[in-house]
Amino acid sequence: MDELALNDYVIIDDFLREDRLNVLQAFFKEHLEAFTKAGIGALNDQMIRSDIRGDFTYWLDRKRDTPLDSIWSLIDETIHIYNRYCYLGLSGYEFHLAHYPTGGHYDKHLDQFNNRNNRTISMIFYLNKNWQKGDGGELEIYQEDGSTLLVEPLEARCVMFKSAVVPHAVLASNKPRYSLTGWLLQQPSKLGQFSLT
Template sequence: MDALSLHDYVIIDNFLDAGRLHTVQSFFQSHLDVFTKAGIGALGDHTIRKDIRGDFTYWLDRQRDTELQDIWSLIDETIYIYNRYCYLGLSGYEFHLAHYPKGGHYDKHLDQFNNRNNRTISMVIYLNKHWQQGDGGEMEIFLSNGSSLLVEPIEARCVMFKSGTVPHAVLASHKPRYSLTGWLLQQPSALGQFLG
């Protein structure tokens, strides 16, 4: 919590224990055939822009994806800790699995839509077995002092950052890159605060 407050981001290695990691990796592989091309924007603004974003996603649903109960419990615990120690008033979440095929990337952006601003904390957990330097797919976090930080997508590493204030990008992946990615919300996603 202190690191996030000070730097607007935090990196935590070994965020998932071996059991949770195996569960989500197995679930990921068994659902790869139902992933869809990711776009940008929400609702009526949603468009596919391969020049900006090259990943495929599978949106998770707690009622449907019951195999991930241990992951849902971890998300609940994370929300509880943020609310207890940071008083963020988090009351919901939205998560998907993200697959960046070879060459996939995501240009510099904020994790906030033009028409709603309820994403508060972004959370990325990497699921890449045996990732090595040169495999690509790093997250580049753009810092307020004009420099940037490269975060290697190492298995079980979690990156959390303030959704509306931390610009970031995903560099081109040189082999398939997998993650569990989501947002902790101040209001449920269907009730986002609309910006006029």
């Protein structure tokens, strides 16, 4: 919490226990054919812009995706900790699986929409086995002093950052890249991808 408050982001290696990691990786593989081309913009304003964003996504639903119950519990615990120690008033979330094929990238952006501002904390869980330097797909975080930080998408690594204040990009991937990506939300959560209760 202190590191996130100080730097606006935090990187935690080995965040996912092996059992949770295995469940996520297996679920990802089972649903890969159901992924759709990702767009930019919220809901009815969404557009497909392959020049800006080249990934494919599969939006998750807690009621439907019960094999991920251990992941939902981890997200609940994370929300509880943020609310307890940072008083953020988080009340929901939205998550999707993200597949960047070879050459896939995402230009510099903020995880916030012009007509919707309830995304508070962005979370990324990387699911890439044996990722090596040169494989690309790094998360590029733009810092206030003008420098950038490159974060490799290493297996079981988690990155969290303040959605509205941390510009970032995903560099072109040189092989398929996998993650669970989502946002911890403040009210009104019904403006998210799914209504949450």
